[in-house]
Amino acid sequence: xxxxxxxxxxxxxxxxxxxxxxxxxxxxxxxxxxxxxxxxxxxxxxxxxxxxxxxxxxxxxxxxxxxxxxxxxxxxxxxxxxxxxxxxxxxxxxxxxxxxxxxxxxxxxxxxxxxxxxxxxxxxxxxxxxxxxxxxxxxxxxxxxxxxxxxxxxxxxxxxxxxxxxxxxxxxxxxxxxxxxxxxxxxxxxxxxxxxxxxxxxxxxxxxxxxxxxxxxxxxxxxxxxxxxxxxxxxxxxxxxxxxxxxxxxxxxxxxxxxxxxxxxxxxxxxxxxxxxxxxxxxxxxxxxxxxxxxxxxxxxxxxxxxxxxxxxxxxxxxxxxxxxxxxxxxxxxxxxxxxxxxxxxxxxxxxxxxxxxxxxxxxxxxxxxxxxxxxxxxxxxxxxxxxxxxxxxxxxxxxxxxxxxx
Amino acid sequence: xxxxxxxxxxxxxxxxxxxxxxxxxxxxxxxxxxxxxxxxxxxxxxxxxxxxxxxxxxxxxxxxxxxxxxxxxxxxxxxxxxxxxxxxxxxxxxxxxxxxxxxxxxxxxxxxxxxxxxxxxxxxxxxxxxxxxxxxxxxxxxxxxxxxxxxxxxxxxxxxxxxxxxxxxxxxxxxxxxxxxxxxxxxxxxxx
Numbered sequence: 001x002x003x004x005x006x007x008x009x010x011x012x013x014x015x016x017x018x019x020x021x022x023x024x025x026x027x028x029x030x031x032x033x034x035x036x037x038x039x040x041x042x043x044x045x046x047x048x049x050x051x052x053x054x055x056x057x058x059x060x061x062x063x064x065x066x067x068x069x070x071x072x073x074x075x076x077x078x079x080x081x082x083x084x085x086x087x088x089x090x091x092x093x094x095x096x097x098x099x100x101x102x103x104x105x106x107x108x109x110x111x112x113x114x115x116x117x118x119x120x121x122x123x124x125x126x127x128x129x130x131x132x133x134x135x136x137x138x139x140x141x142x143x144x145x146x147x148x149x150x151x152x153x154x155x156x157x158x159x160x161x162x163x164x165x166x167x168x169x170x171x172x173x174x175x176x177x178x179x180x181x182x183x184x185x186x187x188x189x190x191x192x193x194x195x196x197x198x199x200x201x202x203x204x205x206x207x208x209x210x211x212x213x214x215x216x217x218x219x220x221x222x223x224x225x226x227x228x229x230x231x232x233x234x235x236x237x238x239x240x241x242x243x244x245x246x247x248x249x250x251x252x253x254x255x256x257x258x259x260x261x262x263x264x265x266x267x268x269x270x271x272x273x274x275x276x277x278x279x280x281x282x283x284x285x286x287x288x289x290x291x292x293x294x295x296x297x298x299x300x301x302x303x304x305x306x307x308x309x310x311x312x313x314x315x316x317x318x319x320x321x322x323x324x325x326x327x328x329x330x331x332x333x334x335x336x337x338x339x340x341x342x343x344x345x346x347x348x349x350x351x352x353x354x355x356x357x358x359x360x361x362x363x364x365x366x367x368x369x370x371x372x373x374x375x376x377x378x379x380x381x382x383x384x385x386x387x388x389x390x391x392x393x394x395x396x397x398x399x400x401x402x403x404x405x406x407x
Numbered sequence: 408x409x410x411x412x413x414x415x416x417x418x419x420x421x422x423x424x425x426x427x428x429x430x431x432x433x434x435x436x437x438x439x440x441x442x443x444x445x446x447x448x449x450x451x452x453x454x455x456x457x458x459x460x461x462x463x464x465x466x467x468x469x470x471x472x473x474x475x476x477x478x479x480x481x482x483x484x485x486x487x488x489x490x491x492x493x494x495x496x497x498x499x500x501x502x503x504x505x506x507x508x509x510x511x512x513x514x515x516x517x518x519x520x521x522x523x524x525x526x527x528x529x530x531x532x533x534x535x536x537x538x539x540x541x542x543x544x545x546x547x548x549x550x551x552x553x554x555x556x557x558x559x560x561x562x563x564x565x566x567x568x569x570x571x572x573x574x575x576x577x578x579x580x581x582x583x584x585x586x587x588x589x590x591x592x593x594x595x596x597x598x599x
Contacts, residue, residue, distance in 0.1 A: 332468060332478070336479065341446075342466055344470075347454070365455075365458040369459075377464075
């Protein structure tokens with residue numbers, strides 16, 4: 001028996017290598033690359049029950065379950081994904097892919113550039129939400145999954161989910177975009193820029209090629225994380241948790257840690273800078289900045305979302321000021337204008353942006369009811385006889401799926 | 408007894424795109440989808456009802472109707488329903504005008520406060536408690552009450568055309584003396 005605190009138990013990450021370069025939005029391409037991913041549940045015979053989970057800025061492919069021998073390694077969305085959970089792995093085959101450019105095993109700036117044999121560092125190409133979606137789509141091709149029952153993501157993951165419905169509308173039946181936005185506001189970009197400047201101006205950054213110097217721009221990365229962390233919490237949540245409480249009960253009359261909130265932020269920053277890659281942080285915040293499906297239509301979001309065919313679930317949280325309910329309502333309005341099916345929940349939760357990672361009865365209740373309905377429809381299709389067959393756009397099939405984990 | 412689903416549903420053309428304001432648990436939209444091939448969308452502020460609607464496969468937006476319907480385009484729905492929701496809205500006049508703007512047809516129903524049983528109860532000196540208005544005066548969610556005749560006047564005031572109007576008694580449509588005999592009133596209106 002596993003001592004895992006997760007209902008899903010231990011899970012094993014997988015690795016898949018891609019020989020074909022990935023064309024990028026920038027015009028550059030990513031040469032042969034690898035992706036890390038995890039799956040939970042079982043793909044049904046019709047291959048119709050797959051749900052893709054898209055991760056946010058600092059998360060990975062490890063969305064649920066634990067890694068063997070480490071009960072603390074619970075996946076970042078374990079409260080949502082698992083047997084009996086709102087996204088029920090007894091009914092759905094759930095998968096989550098670490099995006100290229102990130103730093104959890106998929107090809108990223110820490111990986112070796114095949115052209116030089118050195119870490120990519122500053123030369124790693126700028127990747128976008130659309131590039132990630134294309135990379136995920138190729139992985140699905142290889143697994144023989146032509147069409148997703150659903151795609152779901154929160155925050156930056158929600159942007160990927162939205163992008164899926166635009167780049168591959170025929171491959172997505174349902175889309176759940178949680179605590180997300182159709183694009184970053186100027187204020188959002190401003191926070192990202194401060195974070196990037198903190199990293200880039202760290203003397204240990206070395207223009208992005210710090211690996212060769214045996215150092216890490218820890219200070220800059222920690223400050224970046226501190227800024228980010230502030231924006232993920234609501235004023236009320238921070239006030240309730242820390243207030244003006246003092247670390248040592250007295251004022252220090254200096255610039256050390258006086259307040260509990262300072263201690264907390266420093267701790268979060270230091271912890272983060274110990275495992276996250278500075279170049280990945282730059283790349284991923286840039287992908288956030290660039291995402292804007294209304295850009296090509298001069299800011300007309302309804303036109304920008306016209307290609308979408310999926311049924312949508314949008315969820316926002318009342319105290320989220322990083323991705324406010326107003327931004328979700330913009331998406332809702334655009335979808336309604338396009339006569340798309342959309343359910344929208346505005347959850348009264350106190351935690352701010354981070355609420356999308358919490359277990360809130362109203363939030364999880366809506367997600368559960370929405371996925372239950374999808375599961376019922378899938379079961380009805382199965383009982384109705386041979387399912388409609390969707391062929392993958394290229395290659396794919398079981399044969400190639402056998403090559404998971406090579407390299 | 409409140410107005411049965413079928414009495415309202417009979418007024419909705421087959422295949423209509425329907426907006427149900429204050430849709431509750433989505434039963435009307437599910438009924439219209441299953442029996443009349445309608446598509447649609449509900450608006451509801453109560454999260455528990457939203458979850459119930461999602462479980463029926465009915466799409467609902469969690470909005471406060473007091474914020475208005477500005478997100479919906481003119482004539483963007485074939486039918487807009489306001490079943491027992493009008494008395495709960497503060498800005499009644501605006502809500503009615505917006506219903507007629509967004510829908511080609513607006514269908515509204517509400518408890519008729521001029522029903523004879525209510526008139527009798529008021530004669531006793533107490534505010535009425537009826538199956539359609541099952542609340543005491545101190546705990547009712549209704550901000551206001553209206554009568555069949557009152558609504559006719561409001562519709563005219565808003566410049567709306569009443570294309571159909573009738574009362575409901577014991578779950579059935581009645582046309583004779585609805586102001587006195589109907590426990591619920593149903594109006595179909597159109598903008599001009």
